[in-house]
Amino acid sequence: MDLPPSYADTPTLLVKIFGKDRPGITAGLFDTLAAFAVDVVDIEQLVTRGRITLCALVTSPSTGTGTEGELRATVHSWAESVGMEAEIISGVGDNRPRGTGRSHVTVLGHPLTAESTAAIAASITSTGGNIDRIFRLAKYPVLAVEFDVSGPPTAHLRTSLALEAARYGVDVAVVASGLQRRAQRLVVMDVDSTLIQDEVIEMFAAHAGCEAEVAEVTARAMRGELDFEQSLHARVELLAGLDASVVDKVREEVRLTPGARTLVRTLKRLGFQVGVVSGGFTQVTDALQEELGLDFASANTLEIVDGKLTGRVVGEVVDRAGKARLLRRFAAEAGVPLAQTVAIGDGANDLDMLNAAGLGVAFNAKPLVREAAHTSVNVPFLDTVLYLLGITREEVEAADIEDSMEGADGLLGEDGPRGGDGSRDGDAPRSASGEDSSAPAPA
Numbered sequence: 001m002d003l004p005p006s007y008a009d010t011p012t013l014l015v016k017i018f019g020k021d022r023p024g025i026t027a028g029l030f031d032t033l034a035a036f037a038v039d040v041v042d043i044e045q046l047v048t049r050g051r052i053t054l055c056a057l058v059t060s061p062s063t064g065t066g067t068e069g070e071l072r073a074t075v076h077s078w079a080e081s082v083g084m085e086a087e088i089i090s091g092v093g094d095n096r097p098r099g100t101g102r103s104h105v106t107v108l109g110h111p112l113t114a115e116s117t118a119a120i121a122a123s124i125t126s127t128g129g130n131i132d133r134i135f136r137l138a139k140y141p142v143l144a145v146e147f148d149v150s151g152p153p154t155a156h157l158r159t160s161l162a163l164e165a166a167r168y169g170v171d172v173a174v175v176a177s178g179l180q181r182r183a184q185r186l187v188v189m190d191v192d193s194t195l196i197q198d199e200v201i202e203m204f205a206a207h208a209g210c211e212a213e214v215a216e217v218t219a220r221a222m223r224g225e226l227d228f229e230q231s232l233h234a235r236v237e238l239l240a241g242l243d244a245s246v247v248d249k250v251r252e253e254v255r256l257t258p259g260a261r262t263l264v265r266t267l268k269r270l271g272f273q274v275g276v277v278s279g280g281f282t283q284v285t286d287a288l289q290e291e292l293g294l295d296f297a298s299a300n301t302l303e304i305v306d307g308k309l310t311g312r313v314v315g316e317v318v319d320r321a322g323k324a325r326l327l328r329r330f331a332a333e334a335g336v337p338l339a340q341t342v343a344i345g346d347g348a349n350d351l352d353m354l355n356a357a358g359l360g361v362a363f364n365a366k367p368l369v370r371e372a373a374h375t376s377v378n379v380p381f382l383d384t385v386l387y388l389l390g391i392t393r394e395e396v397e398a399a400d401i402e403d404s405m406e407g408a409d410g411l412l413g414e415d416g417p418r419g420g421d422g423s424r425d426g427d428a429p430r431s432a433s434g435e436d437s438s439a440p441a442p443a
């Protein structure tokens with residue numbers, strides 16, 4: 001086979017068509033160009049609110065098929081006949097290759113204002129970055145836009161954008177471009193205030209009537225003021241004598257974070273392994289593992305003797321170092337290099353795990369954790385993490401619809417993709433409220 005042609009020194013024409021989108025525009029343009037026997041060097045098309053912008057980079061007509069002037073006249077006349085605007089710019093060669101130092105900048109806005117967009121774009125420019133491509137990943141539950149940037153080192157860009165993000169109250173995640181991002185294969189999450197909205201020990205404490213004492217110790221531990229293990233023992237001690245039936249009550253009361261089911265379901269479909277590590281208790285995480293079909297789960301176990309909590313935990317304590325250790329263990333068991341893991345958490349005891357992972361996401365975290373993590377998400381929807389991995393809402397919803405058509409019996413039930421148990425996962429209201437009016441309805 002011949003090498004593909006190089007168009008480096010070839011005269012080329014950039015043909016831009018803009019107007020109301022309708023079927024047949026692309027076919028019509030290329031049919032018109034075909035009369036001049038030109039080669040296609042590049043094509044980009046996008047449709048925004050029913051308006052199409054179609055750009056074709058083609059070689060100039062070769063002798064014998066017509067002149068450039070004739071091509072221009074023919075394209076303009078075709079465009080006019082279909083009510084489109086055409087612009088044709090002469091030049092030489094292909095697009096300049098993208099610069100090195102490529103990063104994906106994901107911006108989550110709730111809403112995304114013109115002012116914050118201007119600040120983000122200016123900040124990219126000030127670091128010497130070039131915005132090569134912009135596209136919308138999602139409009140639900142937040143507006144997610146990805147900027148593909150080349151130029152500055154990813155870390156430099158991240159530091160610069162973190163300042164603007166904080167100033168404008170948007171989430172900006174910067175990750176290095178490349179195959180690594182597509183190769184991520186294991187996601188490990190913290191449980192309390194990450195996968196679920198609650199702090200489980202506080203729920204037990206409420207049943208034991210020592211809520212205030214426990215909450216205070218929890219807050220201090222999460223701020224990094226107390227050693228986690230000591231604080232765990234101190235808090236569990238307060239639960240001594242509590243009837244074991246409370247375990248079932250707490251399990252019932254646990255509320256998944258909005259988007260949790262969508263996140264796990266989508267990751268599983270993509271072939272990811274998903275796990276949780278928790279400084280909380282297996283009495284709750286085992287149920288979550290079962291319910292969500294998680295591949296891994298590890299937590300502390302409350303000791304129960306003669307139907308009562310003893311106020312002690314059994315076995316090795318899952319603390320800050322333990323969480324990072326478990327991430328490594330899960331990765332080894334899954335056969336996934338650490339660089340291809342994603343960790344999500346909100347507390348100081350998640351920091352080692354967040355830093356050990358290929359991508360650490362601070363989820364609605366305390367400032368201390370947010371500043372130390374690679375990226376942070378500060379909107380209360382767990383499925384927005386998908387956007388940081390470059391997965392679009394459209395892909396998520398298309399997969400949901402496909403599955404609901406294939407396996408009508410299982411998936412539309414309790415754990416259905418959209419109908420779901422709305423009281424426990426914020427995924428469900430999406431379809432009910434009609435917020436995402438453009439989304440096709442499930443079959």
Ligand SMILES: [Mg+2]
Pocket residue numbers: 190191192193194345346347
């Ligand atoms: Mg937590």
